[in-house]
Amino acid sequence: MTITYDDKTPRQFMIASIVWGLVGMLVGVIAASQLSWWQANGQFIETITFGAIKTEGLSWLTYGRLRPLHTNAVIFAFVGNMAFSGIYYSTQRLCKCRTASDRLSKIHFWGWQAIIVGAVVTFPLGLTQSKEYAELIWPLDIAVALIWVIFAINFFWTLAKRNEPSLYVALWFYIATIITVAMLYIVNNLQIPTSLTHSYPIFGGLQDALVQWWYGHNAVAFFLTTPILGIMYYFLPKAANRPVYSYRLSIIHFWALVFIYIWAGPHHLLNTALPQWLQTLGMLFSLMLWAPSWGGMLNGLLTLRGGWSQLRTDPVIKFFAAGITFYGMATFEGPLLAIRAVNELSHYTDWGIGHVHSGALGWNGLMAAGMFYWLAPRFWKTELWSKSLANLHFWIALVGILLYVAAMWTAGITQGLMLSQMNEQGTGLKYEFIDTLLAIRWPYYFRTFGGSLYLIGFALCAFNIWKTAKSGSPVNGTAEVTPLEREKKDFLGLKAIFAHKSVQHIFCVIFFTILWIFAPRGGDYAALALVIVFSVLAVRAFRRDVQSWADFHDRLLENYIPLTVLAFIAVAIGGAVQIIPTLIVDRAKNIEGRLQEIYTPLELAGRDIYVAEGCYGCHSQMIRTLKPDVMRYGRIGVNDDYSHLGESIYDFPHQWGSKRTGPDLAREGGPATDDAMLLRSGKRDNLWHFNHFLNPRQLSPGSNMPPYPWFFEDKTDFKSLPGRIAVQRRLGVPFPAMTKDEIEQNAREQALAIAATLPDAYIPGKEDLTGDKLRNYLAERKIIAMIAYMQKLGAYTKQELGKEKPDTFDPDQQRHFRHEKNDPKTTGQ
């Protein structure tokens, strides 16, 4: 019988991807130019509007708000829509049937675009959760989850209806994508709303950091990598008209990739307060991830083996080959950066930014373009409008990426080296933070230029596709298919998965390896012995009966539910092993001797402003256990002044950050100076902060921090504080009992006290405000709440906790008890 595929859905997704891609990249270029020239949001806007807009900086265009818009637009709107396009197109053909439901496809498409519009509106307004790549506020999170479920139903329903008994490797990757993203997204977005647009995550401090980067790292893995690998497996052999290099490589690298990737999340938190066992797992699994990632690259590049001549003639192959090469480069760089010693230098610098752009521009962007150029002629039944324009796009994009990445390597390594350089006498650091920022001005200009080139290239692509579409008319593909008899597919029950010895053997090895991590003294050696025994047994069983293992996998491919369940188990293990123990270990005891002081209502209000403005985009609050960090940000004479676990225990969400374009703020604050604890004396005083928010360069020449004029206009939201504090109490923060009125009164009292220390404060345009008028004006404004928060940063009380026996689920405590219990020198952390 003849079937007609639904090509309207992938066509729409492709157009959406191109449109949002342009938007996302443009926002990226704007954000990059703001880092190069702080005037980009300010004087520059005055100039291009011929003075119609007079501003020192528009709040909704400020870097802290644009950055999440850029990252989310590129990840979820550009790559997301591109992946949906490829998945809808190829799944139908690999299943030899039309997508199960046109209605669900339609809801998926329009729902997803509506969510993106929601993001474009909310981020510039400062509505954010400030969890990286999960910044969307809770109503949009729910929408994402619903639309994702609709996508999943539509996809799995199509698999169920398929007329092709066996699932091709591309589909395995799509399956892994759908189930894993659902798991990650839901867990990382567990939160309690305080209003329609604001919420607190249910995890705080360390727990939030761990869950966030389990999510953040695997958003890269399962949103930007696995769907694109699936797309590579379909579109590359199609375009090259060559067989895929190796089927068995597909199997090994697929299972290894999905199992190992999940464990690597903690490599985003190396050398921080994150418990060392998690850091160790993060590093070691990242190293193990190298080979599985390169398996994908090999299967891509070697498929082209013998067909390299196509590189010269076919822009599609050119884009694919370069994209896969960038994948290889980025997945080599990833494990390298995950080595703790390398990470000392690279973390918090632009090297990380360069790394993600190798992936986003090189791998995702070039693969997207290759797929668009291949699909467009088929979507509109015509020829590609201009091959030479596509070639031009390729070269512009390539030069753009190389400039971008090289600039970021230079910036990252230069800054990393400068930050750790000691003075001649070896008694202090040679450079101040601002020196390192000034040293990388030129790489920043080149980054902006490289990014702009890439955007121009992509605009050429958009134009080419538009012209192609106009030269043809939309068509839907058709195929002759023989309906598949029911018993030829999906005949295995779930039990069958665990009945085969291959699965049993592998599970035993994994189980004892995990047991080895947690087992108490004595048990650990037994577990290690069992790991070795079961590994040997597994290898022997495999050697003896390769055929049966291979047949089992072939049968698995004819049964989509068991395959999906097995894939889910593979991706669930890593997260469970890392997160569940971290949640179980007694939070009140796991603080390394320092317990964070509770925020006053005004300080909390200030913190929520900090979170809303996206300050974490440039400032960390984490002094790593490294010499340059402790020297630069710790207090003189306190040798163990790295950030301890308990110091951020009440932070919902955590603000450890991932990039330092400005200095770390973990110890910006200081002790209280009055009995009522309303005033504090931190590294800088209130007036310094006041002037610095007004004009950072006045106090820190060469700084590229934007001014925040709206802090001096906008009022602090005192009314919402009781609701917010009530939610934090539910989350376990021991706020003192206060009535609603007391909370508001307390906040206003502290605001007035701080405002009273600024009698000579000068606000441009408000010269008439003096004395009590000035004080009352200031007390209402965001600036005072921000100052309150700045002065509180890093406040803690010392807590001595005797420990009788180690927590079962804390390998570091186990180690401590095993090796250091009787050594008084090492017990006093």
Added chain:
Amino acid sequence: MNQEKEQQEHRRADFASKKGEVVLRKHEYDGIQEFDQKLPNWWLLTFYGAIVFYLIYWFVYYQAGLIKTDQQAVTEIMAEIQEKRADALEKTLDSLSDKILVHEWATDASIVAEGEALYMKQCFACHGPNLDAPNKLGLSLVDGEWKYGDKPKEIFKLINEGSPADSKGMAPTGAKMVPWGGTYSPKQIAQLVAFIISKNPKDFAKF
């Protein structure tokens, strides 16, 4: 075209039947074919190598306890630096006297220039480019008042250690100066003192 050629060269089968044979898999998916090439040895080696490294690393750290924790390591390093700093400070202070600072350092144009360069990087933000603290973030350094002692070595101490712990700070903000001994070396602090003296020759003429 290409595929036809490959088909002739390779046997169609699900699996290789003898060692080293490369088959073209029987099954096609929407026209896509798959070889079943052997996994490259160097690739397998990196994979196995990483797994073995995992076992060894975990054993050395957790089982054998051979490596210090990060916290121990960095605390020890900081203690060493602290000692070095104290030594350097002692040496610098021993070699300096109020007299030397006023009559040798503060009169040496190159030393004063170095001090000025340092001053213009950080200090000026609170004490003003002309040392008169116009924005009232810090105390004036040219008003003849030396709140925490008027001896050059007392000024040295103040820069090095920050405002004394019992100080109430500056009214009305309660601002206190942070210690700069972590940022600047003793020599640099002496240069700063020299620069300040050079701007207040009358105040220090008595030494």
